[in-house]
Amino acid sequence: DIQMTQSPSSLSASVRDRVTITCRASQDITNYLNWYQQKPGKAPKLLIYAASSLQSGVPSRFSGSGSGTDFTLTITSLQPEDFATYYCQQSHSTPDTFGQGTKLEIK
Amino acid sequence: QVQLQQWGAGLLKPSETLSLTCAVSGGSFSVYSWSWIRQPPGKGLEWIGEILHSGGTNYNPSLKSRLTISIDTSKNQISLKLTSVTAADTAVYYCARKQLLVRPVFHYYYYMDVWGRGTTVTVSS
Numbered sequence: 001d002i003q004m005t006q007s008p009s010s011l012s013a014s015v016r017d018r019v020t021i022t023c024r025a026s027q028d029i030t031n032y033l034n035w036y037q038q039k040p041g042k043a044p045k046l047l048i049y050a051a052s053s054l055q056s057g058v059p060s061r062f063s064g065s066g067s068g069t070d071f072t073l074t075i076t077s078l079q080p081e082d083f084a085t086y087y088c089q090q091s092h093s094t095p096d097t098f099g100q101g102t103k104l105e106i107k
Numbered sequence: 108q109v110q111l112q113q114w115g116a117g118l119l120k121p122s123e124t125l126s127l128t129c130a131v132s133g134g135s136f137s138v139y140s141w142s143w144i145r146q147p148p149g150k151g152l153e154w155i156g157e158i159l160h161s162g163g164t165n166y167n168p169s170l171k172s173r174l175t176i177s178i179d180t181s182k183n184q185i186s187l188k189l190t191s192v193t194a195a196d197t198a199v200y201y202c203a204r205k206q207l208l209v210r211p212v213f214h215y216y217y218y219m220d221v222w223g224r225g226t227t228v229t230v231s232s
Binding site: 001030032034036038042043044045046049050053055087089091094095096097098099100101 | 142144151152153154156165166167168201203206208210214216217218219220222223224225
């Protein structure tokens, strides 16, 4: 199985900050990488697919980049509703695997 | 707008069989693949398996011996059965639509773009 490792595991930031979350794959996954946001008690929500494509309806302050083994999710100008847990997921090969999550908290 | 409605038994005893159903409404059904994902309390997401639009299945190797995912196209429903459950199977279970994006040349991108609300399953004696 492909291992996905996110860093940091948790992050404190303020409204209007810019934050970056990193996801590393244990092998080359080209750009078969998706990002999800999850709020407490809710299902995950797709933010980014194919490493850098923004899902319809997702604000443009979210962006993704990377290829191969190293990927980033960037949120510019954090808004109160962005405080949540973020997961990366590879779809390069079965089984799909997720990172352990990055919890973004208000400073 | 596509909606996924899930249901199934929420409390099981060890060794029983977990059975969940996910009904799809408001959109196409047979052209998509459908996944199940679970999340133990306070932990991250684990992909359980999927049923493809072709009818084939892929399962997480860690669950494969106990798992069956099936589809009923006449009812637009997907089902999950997990046998011989233990406390380690306690989790919120989600169904999700697996979207496919094809880009040249021969790049097939899959991502889960619509999710059910989740069903909490507790295994306890």
